[in-house]
Amino acid sequence: MEGWQRNWAKSSALRSRIVAFRLVLCIPLLFICYRLYDLQILQHTELSERASNQRQRVRKVSALRGEIHDQTGRPLVQNAPLFQLWAEPTLTSSDIEVELLQNVFGYSTEDVRNLFYRNKARRVGTKTLLIDNVPYEKAAPILARQDKLAHIEMQTTFQRDYLDPAAASHILGYIGEANSRDLEENPLRYSSGDRVGKQGIEKVFDRELFGANDYEIIRVDAAGFKIETLQEANPVHGSTVTLSINYEIQKHLFEQLSEHRAASAMVFDIQTGEVLAVASYPPLPLDEFRYRIESKTWQGLNQHPDRPLINRPFLGIYPPGSTYKPVVLLAALQEGLTTPGETVTCTGSKRIGNRRFRCWNRYGHGKVDAIRSLKVSCDIYYYEMGLRLGVDAIARYAKLLGLGRETGVELVHEGRGLIPTSQYTQTKFGQPWQPGDTAAISIGQGFNLTTPAQVARLYGSLANGVVTDLTLKKNNQPKRAKLPIDEEHLQLVRNALYSVVHEAGGTGGRARDRTIEISGKTGTSQVVSNQDLDLSVEDTEYNKRDHAWFAAFAPSKNPRWAAVALVEHGGHGGSTAAPIVRSILHTTQKVLNAQ
Amino acid sequence: MRNESNWGSKRLHIVAFLLLAIGLVNQYSASATSSHFSFYRQLVFSGVGIAIYVFILRYANYRLLGRLAWIFWGLGLLALALVPLIGVSAGGSQRWISLGAFRFQPSEIAKMTTLLAIAAAAGKRDQRSLRFTDLFTPLIIVGPPCLLILLQPDLGTAGSLGIAALLTVLFTGVKPKVAVLLLAISISGTVAAWNFGLKPYQKSRVITALNPEKSASGSGYQAVQSKLSIASGGLTGSGPMQGYQSQGDYLPEQHTDFAFSVWAEEWGLIGSLVVVLLFGWLLIEMTEIAYVAKESLGTYIAIASASYVAVALWINLFMVLAMFPTVGLALPFFTYGGTHTITLALTLGITQNVFARKNLF
Numbered sequence: 001m002e003g004w005q006r007n008w009a010k011s012s013a014l015r016s017r018i019v020a021f022r023l024v025l026c027i028p029l030l031f032i033c034y035r036l037y038d039l040q041i042l043q044h045t046e047l048s049e050r051a052s053n054q055r056q057r058v059r060k061v062s063a064l065r066g067e068i069h070d071q072t073g074r075p076l077v078q079n080a081p082l083f084q085l086w087a088e089p090t091l092t093s094s095d096i097e098v099e100l101l102q103n104v105f106g107y108s109t110e111d112v113r114n115l116f117y118r119n120k121a122r123r124v125g126t127k128t129l130l131i132d133n134v135p136y137e138k139a140a141p142i143l144a145r146q147d148k149l150a151h152i153e154m155q156t157t158f159q160r161d162y163l164d165p166a167a168a169s170h171i172l173g174y175i176g177e178a179n180s181r182d183l184e185e186n187p188l189r190y191s192s193g194d195r196v197g198k199q200g201i202e203k204v205f206d207r208e209l210f211g212a213n214d215y216e217i218i219r220v221d222a223a224g225f226k227i228e229t230l231q232e233a234n235p236v237h238g239s240t241v242t243l244s245i246n247y248e249i250q251k252h253l254f255e256q257l258s259e260h261r262a263a264s265a266m267v268f269d270i271q272t273g274e275v276l277a278v279a280s281y282p283p284l285p286l287d288e289f290r291y292r293i294e295s296k297t298w299q300g301l302n303q304h305p306d307r308p309l310i311n312r313p314f315l316g317i318y319p320p321g322s323t324y325k326p327v328v329l330l331a332a333l334q335e336g337l338t339t340p341g342e343t344v345t346c347t348g349s350k351r352i353g354n355r356r357f358r359c360w361n362r363y364g365h366g367k368v369d370a371i372r373s374l375k376v377s378c379d380i381y382y383y384e385m386g387l388r389l390g391v392d393a394i395a396r397y398a399k400l401l402g403l404g405r406e407t408g409v410e411l412v413h414e415g416r417g418l419i420p421t422s423q424y425t426q427t428k429f430g431q432p433w434q435p436g437d438t439a440a441i442s443i444g445q446g447f448n449l450t451t452p453a454q455v456a457r458l459y460g461s462l463a464n465g466v467v468t469d470l471t472l473k474k475n476n477q478p479k480r481a482k483l484p485i486d487e488e489h490l491q492l493v494r495n496a497l498y499s500v501v502h503e504a505g506g507t508g509g510r511a512r513d514r515t516i517e518i519s520g521k522t523g524t525s526q527v528v529s530n531q532d533l534d535l536s537v538e539d540t541e542y543n544k545r546d547h548a549w550f551a552a553f554a555p556s557k558n559p560r561w562a563a564v565a566l567v568e569h570g571g572h573g574g575s576t577a578a579p580i581v582r583s584i585l586h587t588t589q590k591v592l593n594a595q
Numbered sequence: 596m597r598n599e600s601n602w603g604s605k606r607l608h609i610v611a612f613l614l615l616a617i618g619l620v621n622q623y624s625a626s627a628t629s630s631h632f633s634f635y636r637q638l639v640f641s642g643v644g645i646a647i648y649v650f651i652l653r654y655a656n657y658r659l660l661g662r663l664a665w666i667f668w669g670l671g672l673l674a675l676a677l678v679p680l681i682g683v684s685a686g687g688s689q690r691w692i693s694l695g696a697f698r699f700q701p702s703e704i705a706k707m708t709t710l711l712a713i714a715a716a717a718g719k720r721d722q723r724s725l726r727f728t729d730l731f732t733p734l735i736i737v738g739p740p741c742l743l744i745l746l747q748p749d750l751g752t753a754g755s756l757g758i759a760a761l762l763t764v765l766f767t768g769v770k771p772k773v774a775v776l777l778l779a780i781s782i783s784g785t786v787a788a789w790n791f792g793l794k795p796y797q798k799s800r801v802i803t804a805l806n807p808e809k810s811a812s813g814s815g816y817q818a819v820q821s822k823l824s825i826a827s828g829g830l831t832g833s834g835p836m837q838g839y840q841s842q843g844d845y846l847p848e849q850h851t852d853f854a855f856s857v858w859a860e861e862w863g864l865i866g867s868l869v870v871v872l873l874f875g876w877l878l879i880e881m882t883e884i885a886y887v888a889k890e891s892l893g894t895y896i897a898i899a900s901a902s903y904v905a906v907a908l909w910i911n912l913f914m915v916l917a918m919f920p921t922v923g924l925a926l927p928f929f930t931y932g933g934t935h936t937i938t939l940a941l942t943l944g945i946t947q948n949v950f951a952r953k954n955l956f
Contacts, residue, residue, distance in 0.1 A: 014894065021762075028905075028908075029874065032871055032912045039826040039916065040829055044828075044829045044830075047823050048829065055839055
């Protein structure tokens with residue numbers, strides 16, 4: 001017995017007590033069973049969805065931006081990888097990530113903290129963009145260890161890679177992060193953080209270049225590491241845009257301009273309206289625009305005295321100067337106000353109203369007929385023709401020949417210029433139009449304003465009697481309109497433009513070339529007022545100088561191309577601009593015949 | 596035959612080994628994110644546990660143990676008292692003592708020795724219903740270890756010891772008046788503990804348990820993740836090693852206190868109910884030994900052991916099902932850990948020893 005109670009064992013009293021005890025022990029298990037049923041059956045759908053939501057991340061997969069090629073398929077703009085270091089601000093000095101940043105970048109904990117502070121605006125979700133544009137040598141050691149790093153991430157995206165960051169900078173344009181206006185205008189195409197076309201071809205052909213982004217759904221663990229991809233993203237990559245630009249010609253054209261402070265030039269195919277080369281100088285520094293534009297860079301460009309932000313061939317507006325004279329001549333011939341044989345005597349000046357108007361040659365040209373008027377660029381002849389025609393008739397022909405209206409080129413902005421009518425001074429200054437105003441516009445000065453591209457188009461029209469819109473895209477077939485001007489008058493003007501270059505006494509002798517016959521016209525447009533420019537002393541002389549024009553088509557016998565060059569404050573068109581056009585047309589023929 | 600010890604209750608063997616196997620399978624899955632480190636250790640603990648279990652059931656003498664219960668109780672208390680002096684801290688509380696390469700939790704040992712002392716004290720008494728004065732002895736036995744465990748602080752273990760002791764005492768038979776008094780003591784004890792005994796984080800855990808969604812990433816994180824894991828299992832579960840929640844490391848403590856959540860996600864309602872039913876069966880087999888025991892000491896040892904297992908079950912499962920605060924208490928057979936595995940082996944071994952010796956003497 002040893003003192004233990006045993007009279008209880010196996011009694012029915014014990015049995016009933018054990019049964020009761022079992023009930024006490026097992027009743028909580030029934031609650032547990034019910035709770036399991038509640039969670040796993042009744043709340044299963046709701047809670048498992050919540051669970052899967054917390055395990056999933058939706059991540060944008062950007063489409064690769066399309067390339068921009070020249071007409072021969074040469075890539076002018078491509079993509080290059082760009083590495084960005086993103087990190088979580090919760091990073092503490094004990095994390096291995098900080099040690100890694102120290103080893104790779106030489107940053108101390110303090111440096112890292114400063115970086116977070118400086119870049120606090122660049123925060124997306126839980127991570128901050130710490131270092132933009134990390135060189136590959138520094139990105140590699142982090143990429144290699146990426147799957148062990150929870151708090152920093154080396155993201156790979158793209159930046160633009162330019163064959164030649166200067167030559168066609170204004171035409172190509174650039175990309176930048178989508179701002180609120182971009183997002184509003186294209187809510188379906190763009191989402192926050194996308195880099196989109198901002199200027200030039202990048203902007204105008206953004207629909208083709210951008211492609212379509214997609215989203216992938218990935219499963220992550222509690223620390224945020226990817227475990228698997230649940231839904232693959234299928235972004236539609238941007239397509240290649242092929243331009244009408246020929247890089248060989250473009251490069252040459254740009255080199256011609258780079259000898260001057262501010263200039264522009266263009267050459268285009270008069271049959272198709274395709275621009276073969278066009279440039280504005282100074283260029284945009286596209287190298288600094290590969291990924292994003294720093295506001296400091298932007299400000300510097302904006303305040304630069306030579307204004308590199310302006311795409312001069314299409315946005316620069318200048319008086320056309322003497323390149324305008326064929327318009328007035330054609331108008332006078334077509335209206336029957338003169339004949340090719342009629343002569344006007346130039347004594348060096350002419351009184352109109354109470355003002356004396358001078359010819360550029362103050363000794364006078366003597367007897368000047370239609371052909372000679374262009375060859376020697378006699379102002380007196382054109383004062384006479386202008387007065388016979390009147391401002392409105394001149395304006396009608398100028399519009400017909402494509403001046404004072406857009407060339408239709410694929411750019412965000414294009415200057416229209418100005419071709420005044422008799423209403424102009426009345427609405428603008430409240431004064432009636434004066435005969436002197438007509439005289440001024442007859443020689444391309446006064447209120448006349450055109451873009452270099454318009455002048456180039458004018459010379460294309462003179463060459464083949466067709467006004468074509470311009471295009472930067474290959475095989476685009478822009479609008480064309482036949483000129484309602486008699487062929488014999490056009491032929492006379494062509495002959496005159498030939499003599500400008502090829503005959504003794506012509507103003508465009510410096511455009512004569514050994515391999516290609518060029519017909520063209522010089523222009524020297526007076527810089528009327530510089531009062532609105534805040535000029536430094538050494539700039540004043542430069543800014544008082546005239547703009548130099550030369551516009552031409554070639555070959556003279558069977559014209560294929562038209563070209564223009566404008567050198568701001570370049571002095572005389574015949575000496576400064578004519579050699580540029582000659583060189584461009586020479587190269588155009590050489591390059592295109594070789595292909 | 597009559598004067599020989601046997602090899603214990605076969606049915607208890609079966610259910611215990613089924614649960615052990617399930618627990619190990621689950622441990623393998625729960626430790627997948629840490630290259631099964633805890634699984635292999637648990638395998639070793641289980642081997643040691645089985646050896647202890649067989650040894651106790653075959654060679655121990657529970658009556659001798661009953662007589663020495665006070666000494667064991669004293670040793671358990673001593674170990675507890677040593678914790679504040681030489682204990683190791685982890686997670687804000689001091690629960691461990693290092694013994695060379697081993698670390699063990701004195702509270703687990705003390706829980707067992709205290710329950711043995713309760714059983715031994717009850718066995719000495721005749722089986723008449725308890726009077727007020729008879730409550731004095733159990734209170735002396737349970738009070739000091741409970742207090743020391745509460746000071747560590749380890750609310751889960753202290754609470755489970757108190758409840759298991761209360762159940763054992765209740766089983767020995769109480770008059771209605773005594774039952775009311777016990778209830779009053781429990782309630783006032785709870786209130787006192789809430790106001791004076793609980794640390795702020797423990798209070799917030801209680802509040803969290805009542806409304807785990809309030810702070811899903813703070814103190815309620817474990818409860819919410821556990822709930823989401825279990826619910827994700829659905830009827831049939833995601834399959835072994837396929838639990839999105841558990842394999843994605845969303846579940847904190849998934850190899851220890853929240854091991855059942857892994858099981859519930861991967862095996863679904865069917866698997867969960869199988870485990871609960873096996874636990875129910877385990878409790879029935881343990882209490883059956885209370886019936887066949889040779890005398891009341893054996894009965895009370897079996898009852899105390901069953902209470903010990905049942906309370907651990909309740910608290911842990913209520914906790915992982917987000918019905919109760921996250922107190923941190925092991926689930927028998929499922930939770931990784933040496934001390935509690937060996938304590939479980941000792942507890943089941945002694946119970947089996949009662950069965951083995953039912954025909955002796």
